[in-house]
Amino acid sequence: MKLFKFTLLAIGLGGSLVHSQGYSSECTDMSLIDSWLIGTCPTDDGTGEITSSVYLPNKIENSEGTLKWKIDGSYWSSCDDCELVDSGSTLQCYCDGTYASEDGTTTLNLETYIANYDGHLLSNLTGAITSIPTNSSYAVPTNFDVELELSSENNTCSVLGAYLTLNDPTDCYYLNLGVEYTWACGTSVDNEGWEIVGFAAEDCSGDAVATYTPSNVNTCLTFSTGVQAFSITPLWNAD
Known part of the structure; x- marks a missing residue:
């Protein structure tokens, strides 16, 4: 893309919020559109649900043909045919390799650093989540x-x-x-x-x-x- x-x-010319990693077991309508991970997840009190998104190129890189976690990794620039597998918990792409590694299909478990926090899909790659954003009125x-x-x-x-x-x-x-x-x-x-x-x-x-x-x-x-x-x-x- x-x-x-x-x-x-x-x-x-303040304190961290603890949440188990495993959004795919509780969130629905998981999709990958233009490298955005999108899902609808339940709130902690069980009375509602929120649709949210995570921009994956800001968090994942293509390292010699292998998807890895990295801030501003921009994997999209050298990967194609990306999709979600395993009920939305895994990113799968065909990525360019280097002289030392061939092009090929690679996967990454997104639940390692992405979880449902009170209805919001958020990444804790840079550290513990300490606050939950307000639910936006924009879809x-x-x-x-x-x-x-x-x-x-x-x-x-x-x-x-x-x-x-x-x-x-x-x-x-x-x-x-x-x-x-x-x-x-x-x-x-x-x-x-x-x-x-x-x-x-x-x-x-x-x-x-x-x-x-x-x-x-x-x-x-x-x-x-x-x-x-x-x-x-x-x-x-x-x-």
């Missing part, structure tokens, strides 16, 4: 792609210069074109649950210049200062 697709037309998207239509000229989006297709949560995304440029206005399309914040600095420092959410989809935003980079954050139940 390619996380960022860019089309350029013309630019004028897990059926389509994770969101498109930004941008212009480098202040023209109320009447003439567009570029299209960015995004589906990867990231603290800061800057498209390095090799030349200096800024975006002057833009609109979002097919946004089912992302918050996309534009910044004047390419490292996303400073104040936010513009914010896209599902509430202003298909609305042209004119930026008070030129935008260079974006943070991309899921608003639904996501880890």
Whole structure:
């Protein structure tokens, strides 16, 4: 899966929470969509259930043809035909090897570091879970792609210069074109649950210049200062 697709037309430039690992025995509707592990899990009091998701490329790598746990591992860039097996507890992919190892099918037990915490699928790869997020009012998207239509000229989006297709949560995304440029206005399309914040600095420092959410989809935003980079954050139940 390619996380960022860019089309350029013309630019004028406290305490830990303990939970047994074993979500597959209690969660339902397990699926893998665009590298998101999705499932509906019961809350601890048994009175409800929550649908949530975990973004696996942030937690798994392809190490010489073998899936392994690693922060920001980005296994998707060298693996294909990924699917869930064993009732959703195991990730199976066909991954590229190296000169020392052949390409082949590899599996990883997801329940080693992912569990149901009061209805939320969460990873404890970086340490014990100490708090449970609030249940979001946004549903897990059926389509994770969101498109930004941008212009480098202040023209109320009447003439567009570029299209960015995004589906990867990231603290800061800057498209390095090799030349200096800024975006002057833009609109979002097919946004089912992302918050996309534009910044004047390419490292996303400073104040936010513009914010896209599902509430202003298909609305042209004119930026008070030129935008260079974006943070991309899921608003639904996501880890």
